[in-house]
């Protein structure tokens with residue numbers, strides 16, 4: 001097996017075709033696209049690019065598997081057992097998956113090993129336990145009727161995912177869908193198709209019947225759009241940008257598909273002077289710079305109360321100066337490259353805008369190195385609410401520090417955004433913490449922590465940060481249809 005610059009083995013890239021009905025194969029027109037290592041800008045592999053015809057083939061396979069064959073007749077408890085077997089199989093191939101993910105996305109291999117792979121395994125086990133616990137109610141109605149509800153699988157789910165957590169996005173979409181009895185066609189992001197394809201092979205080897213899982217890489221406007229338009233798809237689950245979320249909702253309207261959208265954010269992270277400042281600084285730094293700043297719920301607007309503002313800015317600046325940017329395979333590295341040239345250029349454009357509009361660039365602000373899409377950890381101070389860097393999702397290592405002096409003032413400013421994905425509040429005053437938790441318009445509020453995510457807790461956005469919830473019970477119910485049955489007992 002080949003090794004990387006640090007002597008770690010790099011797995012051969014063996015799955016590059018479309019995965020449809022249990023088989024890997026080329027696209028109908030033979031077209032491929034390159035997937036690139038963002039740390040070196042080198043092409044890793046040519047991957048098949050799904051056409052309308054390929055999407056149609058995948059949807060038909062998913063429909064057949066849904067209605068006929070071993071999956072259609074499998075007991076819910078056996079579905080759960082199968083998800084546990086898939087989790088075991090992922091565990092056996094954990095290291096190859098982690099390395100493949102780092103090669104394709106630039107994420108730190110240490111994170112892929114310690115967070116991404118375990119999060120995939122945990123999601124499968126969590127929803128495996130749910131498979132046989134999806135049930136309806138008996139309802140007392142007027143008259144001689146026995147009325148009950150059933151929760152049935154919504155059908156064929158089309159899943160469209162981004163590149164910031166490639167394999168976690170795959171498995172967090174598959175696990176509730178499969179536990180509910182659906183079949184899936186997934187389109188990974190163009191930048192990061194490799195772990196999705198590998199997971200397709202692992203699922204087949206673990207015994208997931210043909211057609212239950214289909215993986216069709218390609219671009220958004222062609223392959224993704226074909227999935228959204230396809231009349232054989234019952235539901236679209238999408239994670240990505242707000243703009244594409246809007247397109248998907250419009251396109252899905254013609255067939256009235258069920259739609260769940262997990263979109264972007266510009267999440268306020270609010271630090272009061274009475275908090276545990278060291279904990280707030282450590283986690284506020286991580287809230288933005290983790291994963292190269294490429295996290296939908298990142299704490300990108302850091303509101304700091306007047307009395308501690310200068311201290312917090314200084315502490316974060318010091319961390320940035322010591323932060324190690326570089327090769328994502330190097331165990332010392334804290335920040336890898338942005339995922340591709342497009343994202344790199346977008347982030348650099350925002351940095352220039354921040355400077356032009358008068359924010360103080362305290363650290364960073366430049367490209368790091370001359371190969372790969374690396375950006376220095378950047379901190380802007382004295383940011384005003386009306387600046388582009390304070391209003392728009394940058395999705396990179398760029399933190400905006402804003403000053404505030406009063407709770408009601410910061411609530412109004414935190415809510416003055418079209419987004420509403422997450423927020424955090426740092427204070428020792430429990431009444432103030434809950435007052436803010438109630439008033440801030442966001443799907444998740446963290447108090448004295450950041451990224452307090454758990455698979456059992458629903459996650460999603462207010463306002464333009466999304467529609468519906470993923471994870472927890474809500475996450476699996478979103479893959480079901482509710483049916484009412486009334487029996488005349490007269």
Ligand code: NDP
Pocket residue numbers: 160161162163164187188189190191218219220221223224225228239240241242244245247248262263264265295296343346393394395
């Ligand atoms: P997109 O929203 O464009 O991409 C997400 C997924 O949607 C990809 O698989 C993409 O395909 C697909 N897609 C794109 N257009 C369509 C379409 N018309 N119909 C169906 N599917 C489509 O995100 P980007 O990758 O372009 O990133 C842009 C910005 O989005 C980021 O800078 C960030 O601000 C935000 N973002 C938010 C994320 C989140 O977690 N909420 C995750 C990633 C990005 P393709 O392979 O062609 O890109």
